[in-house]
Amino acid sequence: MTHEAPRCDILFAGCYVPPEWIAAHALRPRRIAPPVTHDRWTRALPEEGMCPVARAMGAEALRRAMGGGMTHRGDRGERRGEGKQADVARSSPRSLPSPRCDAVLEPLPDASAHRPVALVLTTLCDQQRRLPDVLDRPDAPPVFLLNVPARWGAGPLLDLYVRELERLGRWLVGLGGTAPSRDTLVRTIRDFAARRRQVLDLRERLSARALHEALIDVASGGSGGARGGEVACGASNACDGGLLTPVVRERAERFRGSVMAASQPPHSKGIACACRRSEASSPDRPSFPASLASPASPPVREGIPVALVGGELTRGDLDVLDAIEREGLRIVLDATDGGEGGLPAVIAEGEPPLNPASSQLAAEPLRALARAYLNLPHPARRGNEAWYAALKTTLAARGARAVLFRRVPWCDLWNAEAHRLRAELSIPVLELDFASAGVTAGRTLTRVRALVESLT
Amino acid sequence: MTRRIETLTLEQWDARYDALRAGPLREPAYGGPLRRHVREGGDLRLAQLRFDPSAAGLRLWNFLLTEEDRLRAARAEGHLLVGAMKDLGTVPVLAFALPRTVAFYPDGAWWIPCIMQRSDRLLHRADAMGVDESFCPVRAMLGAFESAAHFPLPDVLLCSVGAACDDFSAIAQRLAAMGHPITWWEIPHRRPPEPGEESVDLPGSAPLRTKGNAASREAGGDAGDARDENESTPIPCIPCIPALSEGCEDASPKPPDCVGGIPAPTTDAVWDLPLRAPRALVDFVAGELQRVRDVLAAAAGCELTDDMLRCGIAHANRVRRTLAELRDLAFSAPVAPLPALELHIAEMLALHFCSDRSECLRVLEDLLAEARRRVRAGEGVLDPAAVRTFWVNPVADLRMMNVLEECGGRVCGTEYLFTHALDEIPEHLPPLEALARTALADPMAGPARDRAARVVRDARRWSAQAAVVSRIPGASHCATEGAVIADALRRELGIPVVELETPPLIDPMLPGLRTRIQALLEAARDRRTP
Numbered sequence: 001m002t003h004e005a006p007r008c009d010i011l012f013a014g015c016y017v018p019p020e021w022i023a024a025h026a027l028r029p030r031r032i033a034p035p036v037t038h039d040r041w042t043r044a045l046p047e048e049g050m051c052p053v054a055r056a057m058g059a060e061a062l063r064r065a066m067g068g069g070m071t072h073r074g075d076r077g078e079r080r081g082e083g084k085q086a087d088v089a090r091s092s093p094r095s096l097p098s099p100r101c102d103a104v105l106e107p108l109p110d111a112s113a114h115r116p117v118a119l120v121l122t123t124l125c126d127q128q129r130r131l132p133d134v135l136d137r138p139d140a141p142p143v144f145l146l147n148v149p150a151r152w153g154a155g156p157l158l159d160l161y162v163r164e165l166e167r168l169g170r171w172l173v174g175l176g177g178t179a180p181s182r183d184t185l186v187r188t189i190r191d192f193a194a195r196r197r198q199v200l201d202l203r204e205r206l207s208a209r210a211l212h213e214a215l216i217d218v219a220s221g222g223s224g225g226a227r228g229g230e231v232a233c234g235a236s237n238a239c240d241g242g243l244l245t246p247v248v249r250e251r252a253e254r255f256r257g258s259v260m261a262a263s264q265p266p267h268s269k270g271i272a273c274a275c276r277r278s279e280a281s282s283p284d285r286p287s288f289p290a291s292l293a294s295p296a297s298p299p300v301r302e303g304i305p306v307a308l309v310g311g312e313l314t315r316g317d318l319d320v321l322d323a324i325e326r327e328g329l330r331i332v333l334d335a336t337d338g339g340e341g342g343l344p345a346v347i348a349e350g351e352p353p354l355n356p357a358s359s360q361l362a363a364e365p366l367r368a369l370a371r372a373y374l375n376l377p378h379p380a381r382r383g384n385e386a387w388y389a390a391l392k393t394t395l396a397a398r399g400a401r402a403v404l405f406r407r408v409p410w411c412d413l414w415n416a417e418a419h420r421l422r423a424e425l426s427i428p429v430l431e432l433d434f435a436s437a438g439v440t441a442g443r444t445l446t447r448v449r450a451l452v453e454s455l456t
Numbered sequence: 457m458t459r460r461i462e463t464l465t466l467e468q469w470d471a472r473y474d475a476l477r478a479g480p481l482r483e484p485a486y487g488g489p490l491r492r493h494v495r496e497g498g499d500l501r502l503a504q505l506r507f508d509p510s511a512a513g514l515r516l517w518n519f520l521l522t523e524e525d526r527l528r529a530a531r532a533e534g535h536l537l538v539g540a541m542k543d544l545g546t547v548p549v550l551a552f553a554l555p556r557t558v559a560f561y562p563d564g565a566w567w568i569p570c571i572m573q574r575s576d577r578l579l580h581r582a583d584a585m586g587v588d589e590s591f592c593p594v595r596a597m598l599g600a601f602e603s604a605a606h607f608p609l610p611d612v613l614l615c616s617v618g619a620a621c622d623d624f625s626a627i628a629q630r631l632a633a634m635g636h637p638i639t640w641w642e643i644p645h646r647r648p649p650e651p652g653e654e655s656v657d658l659p660g661s662a663p664l665r666t667k668g669n670a671a672s673r674e675a676g677g678d679a680g681d682a683r684d685e686n687e688s689t690p691i692p693c694i695p696c697i698p699a700l701s702e703g704c705e706d707a708s709p710k711p712p713d714c715v716g717g718i719p720a721p722t723t724d725a726v727w728d729l730p731l732r733a734p735r736a737l738v739d740f741v742a743g744e745l746q747r748v749r750d751v752l753a754a755a756a757g758c759e760l761t762d763d764m765l766r767c768g769i770a771h772a773n774r775v776r777r778t779l780a781e782l783r784d785l786a787f788s789a790p791v792a793p794l795p796a797l798e799l800h801i802a803e804m805l806a807l808h809f810c811s812d813r814s815e816c817l818r819v820l821e822d823l824l825a826e827a828r829r830r831v832r833a834g835e836g837v838l839d840p841a842a843v844r845t846f847w848v849n850p851v852a853d854l855r856m857m858n859v860l861e862e863c864g865g866r867v868c869g870t871e872y873l874f875t876h877a878l879d880e881i882p883e884h885l886p887p888l889e890a891l892a893r894t895a896l897a898d899p900m901a902g903p904a905r906d907r908a909a910r911v912v913r914d915a916r917r918w919s920a921q922a923a924v925v926s927r928i929p930g931a932s933h934c935a936t937e938g939a940v941i942a943d944a945l946r947r948e949l950g951i952p953v954v955e956l957e958t959p960p961l962i963d964p965m966l967p968g969l970r971t972r973i974q975a976l977l978e979a980a981r982d983r984r985t986p
Contacts, residue, residue, distance in 0.1 A: 046935050046936055046939060048935065049927075049930075049931075049932070049934055049935025049936075050935040050936065123618065123619060123644070123645040125622055125932075126621065126622040126932035126933055127622070127932065127935075129619065129645060130904065130932075130933060130935070130936045130937065131936075132903065133903055133904040133905065133936045133937060133940050134936050134939070134940075136905065136940075145645060145647065147644050147645050147647065149618065149642050149644070150617040150618040150625070150640075150642060151617055151618070151640045151641070151642040152640075156740060156743050156744075157642065159740075160642075160644065160740055163736060167650070170650075380625075382615075382617045382625065382628075382629060382632075382638075382640040383629065383632050383638070383640065384629060409590070410590065410932065410935070412590075412591060412622040412623050412625075412626045412932055413622050413625065413626050415590065415626070416586070416587055416591070416626035416627065416629065416630055417626075417629075418586055419585055419586025419587070419630075420586075420630065420633050422586075
């Protein structure tokens with residue numbers, strides 16, 4: 001009997017790493033929506049000047065490389081006596097002073113959940129581009145830095161991007177992947193396109209959090225989970241516990257309820273699981289004040305239509321999405337990197353970028369894939385007029401009455417656009433910095449309430 | 457026996473200027489007393505600085521502080537004004553190769569809040585535009601464009617993006633949105649070549665010409681080198697370039713055998729710094745620079761030929777060689793012949809020649825001549841026992857360079873984020889490829905470990921006993937690379953290092969900054985061999 005080596009999980013972030021390409025190499029793409037923690041891996045990275053998202057990404061990579069799952073410090077962390085936070089958790093595990101659930105999650109070695117991991121980052125922002133500098137340590141996973149052109153355009157920029165994807169492919173093969181045949185790549189691209197479309201077809205029936213998690217889930221499901229257009233739960237990041245220890249998984253199962261069940265189509269188990277987990281995880285991870293996290297919150301389908309604009313969301317941010325929608329807003333456009341804003345051509349409400357019927361896809365699948373991703377408008381591209389045009393079009397199409405601009409400390413590329421957004425859009429733009437600690441979350445909701453009041 | 461030359465305050469310079477005027481002082485058209493820049497230009501910070509007392513130093517300051525006048529004069533004469541942004545040293549070489557064309561860096565506005573002690577209100581303007589103090593002080597550029605009061609708005613704007621700096625990229629995008637059209641050109645992240653991938657050397661990687669080790673490098677190299685060697689051609693005869701400082705005696709002393717107990721390196725290997733890039737990346741950047749060339753030629757209304765570019769490169773190299781000699785002389789002399797402040801400004805001139813390429817060279821040659829004279833005479837501006845300190849990153853407040861010296865330090869080696877503008881551009885290559893290699897050697901384009909390696913090499917070369925990593929407030933690259941550089945210096949050289957942040961005006965933080973520098977220098981002194 002031979003034991004097959006576990007396949008490598010390829011963690012990635014940003015919207016210019018095509019998960020199709022990773023999955024086609026028979027490896028597991030894992031789009032990370034990292035938790036913001038204060039554990040030892042996070043503390044190993046610089047705090048000042050480093051955006052919390054990049055820091056969380058780095059910490060997550062270190063944590064996963066060491067086989068660390070996530071568990072609640074209140075369960076086991078206190079026995080390990082790891083300082084002040086453990087004391088807080090021990091004294092009052094259900095009334096934590098910080099509403100940030102992630103702040104009390106402590107990774108524990110979990111050999112059973114351990115798979116080798118590697119990390120793919122892009123050069124599009126300095127925070128990611130420079131992350132390998134601080135991950136240059138023995139316990140870090142292998143890191144690949146994908147050169148993504150910042151300049152908006154095609155021609156030599158597309159050639160450069162294709163060459164970079166080819167280089168990524170060689171790296172993946174070095175990690176145990178298999179170079180895909182053309183047919184395999186085409187099939188994988190079509191699978192991903194179909195699964196994205198399935199999720200987007202459900203958009204109006206999903207809460208903002210559920211949609212975001214489902215899209216993250218799809219980007220993480222290229223390891224064979226999609227069969228015949230069906231989203232298989234087993235391949236899902238949200239469902240297979242890839243980021244969760246058995247303890248948390250058990251809790252999530254316990255809290256899975258019937259919320260959103262009506263929106264669960266019979267063929268989309270993975271999506272439904274994501275929906276249920278998102279609703280269920282609030283009690284387990286009390287990241288917002290308990291009074292705001294009431295299970296009796298109104299259905300998400302109601303509310304004033306608004307758009308969410310910003311970069312990557314952390315796992316803690318997703319709780320804020322729930323709370324925002326409970327305040328009477330309905331996020332009809334998630335234009336963040338992990339949401340619709342990170343999907344090729346979706347923000348422009350255009351045709352699926354990788355049309356399965358396209359002859360170019362069959363003839364040059366890698367180039368077609370590269371073109372689809374490189375044509376994704378993003379505020380970090382130069383110039384970024386295409387992103388503004390796409391955003392305006394979609395805001396109008398969705399009837400958004402305001403924009404929630406998610407501000408992250410040290411994220412220059414996004415933060416610099418807030419002022420311009422106000423100038424260019426004819427609807428209110430509300431800046432929210434909900435990626436920080438619990439006090440900020442309270443302020444965020446106060447601002448949200450004021451917006452609701454002003455729009456009512 | 458050394459003679460100490462005292463640096464001067466602005467008030468002392470008034471008397472000094474009168475004394476010089478009474479003698480054989482010959483000033484260029486932009487000359488005059490330093491005080492007029494305070495009185496007429498609002499450059500209030502000058503009153504807080506200490507200056508080198510030489511005529512060469514005066515010329516340097518006057519050249520720097522009259523750049524806006526030069527740009528306005530160029531505009532009045534119908535010259536094409538090119539605003540180069542972020543690449544620091546590459547685009548001006550192309551622009552100055554064209555007739556009736558002047559290039560400058562609007563980035564330089566980052567010093568305006570310092571020089572004018574924030575009376576300019578440029579940072580306030582940037583604040584009001586949503587670019588607050590979480591961004592690098594280069595945000596002053598945004599205010600400068602909006603006010604249009606500091607430099608004439610360029611006819612052409614070119615900005616490098618990609619592996620640059622998020623702060624700058626974001627601010628430049630805001631400029632574009634304000635209606636200033638920008639031609640973007642891509643500088644990709646410099647990655648190391650993969651095994652078997654064709655690669656080429658970049659400027660800065662060549663071994664330093666000491667102890668006859670230049671030949672050793674020639675014997676090395678891999679397949680990627682073959683193209684370089686095969687394509688090597690004699691440096692073209694360029695009639696527009698005057699002979700290079702012929703007859704000048706090289707007064708540059710060799711690095712001391714032992715300085716402060718730290719043995720100076722004795723092997724050739726320490727001068728080597730492998731810095732290579734994949735051939736594909738170089739070709740890509742050359743393609744981007746071809747776009748830049750086309751834009752410039754179209755704006756200037758004339759062709760920008762390879763011969764013109766070679767001439768431009770040769771001119772730039774002459775400036776770079778002069779500056780290299782000045783730096784080596786100043787950093788390796790037993791006693792500092794020039795203050796750190798003037799040396800900092802001299803280095804900045806290499807970026808775009810302060811809008812006048814020919815005069816820039818004369819200013820630097822003047823300064824070099826003064827430094828040579830002082831070294832020969834055993835004169836210096838600091839105590840011979842001053843701690844030899846390597847300085848990393850440019851400072852937003854020039855006063856900081858004075859503070860280091862007031863605390864008992866002496867700059868012996870710098871890395872102001874534009875070493876690629878100091879290294880000679882290869883003259884044996886097709887010009888765009890040479891410039892592409894130069895652009896890719898930008899320390900900001902590659903990983904921090906490359907930058908750290910260069911810092912370590914140069915700190916070793918000039919026998920640094922301590923190092924300061926000066927963080928730029930808000931700069932995206934400073935979050936991680938400072939620690940990488942500091943760790944490398946401690947690990948490789950065992951010297952004490954501090955990281956500190958230099959805001960546009962250090963006055964409110966001066967006590968703390970001074971204390972940290974003093975502690976650093978004390979630690980370095982304690983490590984000296986009795």
